Amino acid sequence: MVQRTVTQITDDLDGTPGARSVTFALEGASYSIDLSEVNLARLREALAPFIENAVREGAADGRRASSVGTWRREDLQEWAKARGYRVGDRGRVPQGIVDEYLSTR
Structure with a gap:
């Protein structure tokens, strides 16, 4: 059967x-x-x-986007300050600055 x-x-x-x-x-x-x-x-x-x-x-599978975590805060701060952005030593960096930084890498 x-x-x-x-x-x-x-x-x-x-x-x-x-x-x-x-x-x-x-x-x-x-x-x-x-x-x-x-x-x-x-x-x-x-x-x-x-x-x-x-x-x-x-x-979609729960992993973070590949660009997240691939940069060092110190490098971003140095890059941003050289371009006239005000970025503190602590706290959140505005997403627009992060996006611009990542687009140049």
């Missing part, structure tokens, strides 16, 4: 078969939902203006 088990993923919103799992995060909480291509497109469309104006925190 042969037994065959079939798992069918359905859209969590409307029950459409053939959905796939999608994850997203908001305010520190991660969510997972099964969506059809139609509802996934709706989610992407709804989030598009926010994503376009947001700063990406890391790569």
Whole structure:
């Protein structure tokens, strides 16, 4: 006797078969939902203006972007001061200065 088990993923919103799992995060909480291509497109469309104006925190697999951590603060401070930027010895360096520094490397 042969037994065959079939798992069918359905859209969590409307029950459409053939959905796939999608994850997203908001305010520190991660969510997972099964969506059809139609509802996934709706989610992407709804989030598009926010994503376009947001700063990406890391790569999709959880690793940080490759440019993060590849520079020394001392080198950046020296570079910035030579170009007239005011950069303190401690505290956060404005992202615009970091981006410009990285673009010259």
